[in-house]
Amino acid sequence: MRSIEKPSEIMQTLTDDERPVVLKVDHVAKSFRLPTEQANGLKMAFLNWTKGIKGYTEQTVLKDISFEVRQGDFFGIVGRNGSGKSTLLKIISQIYMPEHGSVEISGKLVPFIELGVGFNPELTGRENVYLNGALLGFTREEIDVMYDDIVDFAELNDFMDQKLKNYSSGMQVRLAFSVAIKAQGDILVLDEVLAVGDEAFQRKCDNFFANIKKDQSKTVILVTHSMDAVKKYCNKAILIKDGEIIVSGNKNDVADRYTLENIRDKDSNKQHYEENSATLGLNEIVPVLSAAPVDSPLCNYDSNFNFQVEYEYNGTKPFYMALALHDLTRGGVPYGDSFDLTESGRHIVHFSIPTNMFNNGDYRVIASIHEWDGEHTESAELVAFTNENNACDFSLRDPRGTDNFALISKKALSYQILDPHLATRQF
Numbered sequence: 407m408r409s410i411e412k413p414s415e416i417m418q419t420l421t422d423d424e425r426p427v428v429l430k431v432d433h434v435a436k437s438f439r440l441p442t443e444q445a446n447g448l449k450m451a452f453l454n455w456t457k458g459i460k461g462y463t464e465q466t467v468l469k470d471i472s473f474e475v476r477q478g479d480f481f482g483i484v485g486r487n488g489s490g491k492s493t494l495l496k497i498i499s500q501i502y503m504p505e506h507g508s509v510e511i512s513g514k515l516v517p518f519i520e521l522g523v524g525f526n527p528e529l530t531g532r533e534n535v536y537l538n539g540a541l542l543g544f545t546r547e548e549i550d551v552m553y554d555d556i557v558d559f560a561e562l563n564d565f566m567d568q569k570l571k572n573y574s575s576g577m578q579v580r581l582a583f584s585v586a587i588k589a590q591g592d593i594l595v596l597d598e599v600l601a602v603g604d605e606a607f608q609r610k611c612d613n614f615f616a617n618i619k620k621d622q623s624k625t626v627i628l629v630t631h632s633m634d635a636v637k638k639y640c641n642k643a644i645l646i647k648d649g650e651i652i653v654s655g656n657k658n659d660v661a662d663r664y665t666l667e668n669i670r671d672k673d674s675n676k677q678h679y680e681e682n683s684a685t686l687g688l689n690e691i692v693p694v695l696s697a698a699p700v701d702s703p704l705c706n707y708d709s710n711f712n713f714q715v716e717y718e719y720n721g722t723k724p725f726y727m728a729l730a731l732h733d734l735t736r737g738g739v740p741y742g743d744s745f746d747l748t749e750s751g752r753h754i755v756h757f758s759i760p761t762n763m764f765n766n767g768d769y770r771v772i773a774s775i776h777e778w779d780g781e782h783t784e785s786a787e788l789v790a791f792t793n794e795n796n797a798c799d800f801s802l803r804d805p806r807g808t809d810n811f812a813l814i815s816k817k818a819l820s821y822q823i824l825d826p827h828l829a830t831r832q833f
């Protein structure tokens with residue numbers, strides 16, 4: 407069905423709300439039955455039935471999902487593993503039927519959801535392009551027109567007469583992906599495709615996405631875990647959690663909330679670990695040591711990251727605190743500093759870090775308490791530390807911070823001590 411025939415020049419001039427709706431998902435719900443008891447044969451099934459044993463549990467994956475996608479949208483679907491994104495794409499692509507609700511589509515929808523569906527290893531690359539195209543609903547003549555473009559994009563000109571089983575897995579993905587994106591559909595549905603192929607192929611895909619984003623006659627629905635991709639390509643997005651949409655519309659709100667949800671999840675694990683202080687690197691000299699954000703752990707260049715470290719020191723020696731900054735995205739410890747602590751007992755020291763010298767990434771502040779051996783501070787011993795469960799995580803997401811390195815100079819960065827009566831920087 408091709409009901410939308412507006413030329414793209416006209417589409418460019420339409421505002422967001424004037425563009426026609428090409429996908430309407432209305433109160434969609436879906437659950438799966440997971441078998442619990444095995445019924446071997448009819449007799450067992452009958453006995454189970456008489457005992458009231460259903461033999462399955464019902465898992466609700468999507469509860470009540472409604473949203474609209476307009477022509478020209480680059481629409482992101484975001485959520486943690488198992489949140490139901492692929493199930494939703496399969497319902498949109500009419501691979502699964504929803505239990506409740508409906509999906510309305512205007513135009514030709516081309517899904518790239520599961521690799522290899524419709525590919526036959528015994529056929530050549532060329533035959534597979536025609537087979538795949540046919541499965542997507544294109545005629546032989548239509549595929550003739552697209553063929554060269556598909557093969558060029560996949561960079562497989564020399565291999566099209568070889569059987570698919572002789573392709574490397576990367577070559578197979580490239581061919582399947584090229585069929586999906588070069589097929590002349592109106593709505594392209596893509597599940598986790600951003601890591602397809604090697605670096606050069608990825609650059610090509612990046613150009614393709616940048617161009618299709620400008621073409622207001624084409625609509626893309628993209629499932630991804632990359633928040634950089636959501637911010638770069640999408641104009642709208644939804645975040646799914648526990649089968650429901652929890653944020654809808656603005657792509658930046660969706661991407662930021664997704665990052666926050668990930669941080670929160672780590673925090674809820676913390677409580678579990680707090681019951682067992684031995685796993686936290688604590689002991690009777692330092693029974694309390696934890697670092698935590700004071701404001702939002704999601705930062706950009708316009709706000710400092712503020713955090714606090716709570717400690718209880720019951721020893722008698724001079725002692726100090728070290729704060730190591732770990733780069734969770736790229737690995738390594740790009741920055742660290744130490745502070746003499748003036749007060750024993752239980753206290754909270756506040757710190758602040760300027761964020762505009764970091765690149766985007768996830769970071770963790772790990773605090774540790776050290777005791778000096780003697781009055782004259784020749785050697786020190788580690789007495790307590792925060793491990794990943796009571797350390798403090800924060801994330802930086804800023805359009806200006808997309809370089810993939812995190813070089814931080816100690817001359818440029820310093821933790822600012824907000825409680826100078828409790829802590830002073832060493833040296």
Ligand SMILES: Nc1ncnc2c1ncn2[C@@H]1O[C@H](COP(=O)(O)OP(=O)(O)OP(=O)(O)O)[C@@H](O)[C@H]1O
Pocket residue numbers: 438439467485486487488489490491492493494
């Ligand atoms: N055919 C199926 N039969 C039974 N359960 C299924 C089926 N398909 C999906 N599920 C379950 O539905 C839930 C959601 O799965 P889905 O693949 O949609 O999540 P997702 O958000 O795409 O996850 P990921 O990010 O890991 O790809 C999971 O718990 C999964 O086990």
